[in-house]
Amino acid sequence: MPQVSHKGKNMPESPIRKLVPFAEKAYKAKKTVYHLNIGQPDIKSPEVAMDAVAHHHLEILAYTRSEGSQEYREKISKYYKNNQIPAEADDIVVTTGGSEALLFAMGSIADVDDEIIIPEPFYANYNGFATASGVKIVPVISKIEDNFALPPISEFEKLITPKTKAILICNPGNPTGYLYSKEEIQKLAEIVKKHDLFLVADEVYREFVYDGAKHYSILEEESMAEYGILIDSVSKRYSMCGARVGCLVSRNKQVISTALKFAQARLSPPTFAQIASEAALQTPQSYFDEVITEYQDRRNTLVAALKKIPGVKVGEPKGAFYCIVELPVKNSDAFAQWLLESFDDNGETVMVAPAAGFYSSAGVGLNQIRIAYVLKKESLVRAVDILRIALENYQD
Incomplete structure (x- = not known):
């Protein structure tokens, strides 16, 4: 059998x-x-997004570009710049949800048996994405007693080997709800530069921060231009989980050109969902x-x-x-x-x-x-x- x-x-x-x-x-x-x-x-979900699909004028439901439509990526770029994140349309690959963006990221930066360090607990599907990519997750434990704050950088350094390719964080965190501070992001930026690693940040919950706090993106750090990979999604931001639209963002041109090859292999992200997601960017504050x-x-x-x-x-x-x-x-x-x-x-x-x-x-x-x-x-x-x-x- x-x-x-x-x-x-x-x-x-x-x-x-x-x-x-x-x-x-x-x-x-x-x-x-x-x-x-x-x-x-x-x-x-925002009414403007639902209306855009309900009142579309498409006669053929065609493929879009593998990296996502030019118009949508330009509008995403504008959204990021309004949030102090310098990203051009050519720095963005639109994906089928944040899940595909994570798969593209792992496929672009790690070979079979390479390692990615992740503070745990972490989003459960990281385990699945790593298995699918042949990548080994190396956990660094954060504790409930510390409210799941960033573990000491020394704990990361103990785990770095020649096989280590990246550190991956979720900010704010799923499942912990922890929000990394600007200082913690800067500590991570220093360690990835020191050891020539990528810093991958899953930032799909960026809008949802409380108590007057402010989210600080890894791409707000100018030094992360070559090292940073941002993962994003419309699922939670606009309560559009079923749209299955996300994106991978990096100012590292080699990362983007590599991710684009993975995107070409799956042809294109969903057309109707891009229409809804593009319209959702008009959602008022x-x-x-x-x-x-x-x-x-x-x-x-x-x-x-x-x-x-x-x-x-x-x-x-x-x-x-x-x-x-x-x-x-x-x-x-x-x-x-x-x-x-x-x-x-x-x-x-x-x-x-x-x-x-x-x-x-x-x-x-x-x-x-x-x-x-x-x-x-x-x-x-x-x-x-x-x-x-x-x-x-x-x-x-």
Whole structure:
């Protein structure tokens, strides 16, 4: 019998999506499930984006350029410049979501068995992208006790080998919500220059920062022109996850020309989604102001409620819309499955993402979950109350 590849066998399951079959059984059992497991915003997509697709004048749904349409890339460039990020249209390759941008980045800068250092916990699909690319992730652990701040640079330097090609960060972080400061970005800039590495920054949550803080992009550092690769997406910024449009941005011409070859191999990014994404750039600042206020209120509501549960520890996010929560359980995978299979409170339960899948170090994060606060405040309050009751009844 033919066998599947070792790469396929090693491809990790998504900790976010692997519990879906159990959720479906819960639906069939007529349970209400509060979804805290996935970063699907409930905020409406900008009307201007939806209208652009609804009222298009295309007669043929044709390919666009492999790097994305010229008009869209010029408008993205203008957006970046308005955010103090110097990027021209030719520095941008439009991709099928931020996921493809990350795959293009790994494929462009690393060969099989090369290494990329990533502070963990990190976005779970980095594990999958690395497996697909034949790249080895080397984790440097950040801790909930430090609110997942950047580990000491000395910890990075201990891990650098001749195989190391890059440091990858997510800023603000998924799953931690941590926002790297300007000083932390500058420390990373210094180390990649010192060791001749790339600094890859997944900045898809740039708009979502709280408490009056400001996001600082790696490409705001002039010295990162040759070293920096920015990953971006419209998914969360405009609540357009289904559009599947992102981009890779770098002022390193060799990186862009290499990424473009990967882009040519998949032909082009989706045409309708580019139309929507281009129109979304007209979204007024008032939209983001309202969204940020809403998410900040949700964060405050969620964290305050979680802190009232005995034995629970929670990281306090400064951006994005996630937080890591440490529970008084031995194995959060088993607990998350039990919540869907065997527990309810008046016909209601919650779905969470076990956090071990956001680490690459074995045995780390087993008693943690990631919560996405993408529900309205009253739903978050009820969901946390269900979580409290569940913990009181759960037997490891």
